[in-house]
Structures are given as structure tokens and as C-alpha cells.
């Protein structure tokens with residue numbers, strides 16, 4: 001049987017949210033045996049995401065979990081100041097642990113809403129026995145980050161420049177784990193208090209994994225199948241001026 005991929009996506013309100021979700025959702029329509037766990041960073045589920053999912057054609061679970069104010073970035077903060085998506089990923093993990101069991105043949109993946117995913121990365125992760133890893137393009141200040149040299153499904157060298165001492169010098173998009181492991185170590189989760197750059201490492205060490213445990217995917221880590229792209233903030237000077245003056249029209253237009 002083809003294992004099901006359970007992908008957890010944190011998402012938050014911003015000008016490009018619907019555009020990013022549309023692009024990602026249309027990629028995911030091509031992935032068989034897939035459930036999308038979308039977790040909004042909000043107190044309530046929004047109409048925008050509710051409607052988007054309803055008409056997406058995807059199998060999904062819609063949740064929400066607001067980031068604690070103390071950990072919330074201000075729009076003027078540089079994005080590296082605080083971790084992003086922690087409460088949302090944990091909410092998704094809780095849902096999986098409540099609604100599935102170790103008998104579910106499934107793979108867990110964390111899918112950020114603005115990255116770029118080749119369909120091949122989903123086929124690669126589907127055979128994950130315990131935990132797997134592959135390079136992520138445009139990450140860590142390098143053309144790619146993560147496993148750099150692999151042989152016979154094992155990682156021999158890691159390609160990383162920033163904080164190479166991290167237990168796992170990889171991006172969120174560069175690993176998947178078998179659901180069995182999630183039930184075996186039922187406490188493993190994300191933390192807002194992990195040092196900067198240690199989000200992935202904190203979670204993976206919580207699953208009692210070591211670097212050498214990781215199964216190398218993507219043709220012995222010789223291919224980049226996922227890219228850490230980021231969506232540019234659109235220039236909304238005119239619209240924001242209208243909003244401030246209470247003159248923004250077309251309030252029924254969902255963008």
C-alpha cells in the first residue's frame with residue numbers, strides 16, 4: 001500500500017497568503033495519497049482559508065493556533081528574530097497523535113506555504129522507513145543546504161556554512177519522518193525557546209535521531225527537489241493609504 005503523506009503547513013494572514021496557498025495547493029493536487037493539515041496562525045479560522053480549502057479539491061484538515069504574542073514578529077522586525085510556525089506545527093502534531101495511530105501507514109512532512117516543491121520530492125519521501133533527508137535549494141545562505149555527499153542511502157558529508165555544529169544543519173523542507181516514530185516519541189515537538197536555527201534540530205533530536213540515522217533521498221542527495229523560495233512583500237502604499245482614510249472600496253473583493 002502507498003503510505004499517506006501528512007503535510008503540516010503553518011499559514012498566516014498577509015497580502016500574498018491566498019496567492020501562495022493557491023500556488024502550493026495546485027502543486028499538491030498532483031500528489032496521490034496526501035492529506036494537507038493547514039494550521040492558521042489566528043484565534044479563529046478565517047473565511048479566506050476556509051473557502052480556499054473548500055474549493056481546493058484536496059483532502060485536508062483545517063486547524064488554527066495563534067502564536068503567543070511574546071513570540072510574534074512585528075511587521076518591522078527582521079524575520080530571523082523569532083522562530084516562525086511553532087504553535088501551528090505543534091497543533092498539527094497533536095492532531096495527528098489524536099486522530100491517527102502507529103498502525104497508519106504514513107509519512108510526516110512540514111510544508112511551508114511559500115516554498116517551491118517538485119512533485120518528485122513527495123515520491124522520494126514516501127519510502128521513508130524511519131527518517132529521511134535531502135538537500136534544500138537556496139537555503140542557509142548557500143545554493144543548497146543539508147546532505148552534500150551520500151552513498152548507499154547514507155549521508156557522508158553535510159553541506160552547510162551557518163552554525164554547522166547544529167545537530168541537523170537542515171531546513172524544515174529537507175526531511176520527513178515515518179509516523180511510527182512520532183508515536184514512539186510522543187513528546188517530540190517544536191519549541192519557541194530553541195536557539196536560533198535550531199528549530200529542526202530540536203524536533204529531530206526529540207525523536208532521538210542522530211545525523212547518521214537519516215536515510216538519504218533524492219538520488220543519494222544529488223538532486224535539489226525543493227527550494228526555500230520566499231515571496232516578496234508587495235508594495236501596497238496606495239491601498240494602505242486608502243485603508244487609513246477609510247476609503248478602501250471593494251471590501252467584498254477577496255485577494
Ligand code: UDP
Nearest residue numbers: 010011012041079084085088112113114230
Ligand atoms: N508563519 C506563521 N506565522 C507567522 C509567520 C510565519 O504561521 O507569524 C508560517 C508561514 O506561513 C510559513 C512558515 O510559518 O508557512 C515559515 O514562515 P516564513 O515562510 O515566513 O519563514 P522563512 O521563509 O523565513 O523560513
Ligand code: MN
Nearest residue numbers: 112114115230
Ligand atoms: Mn518561507
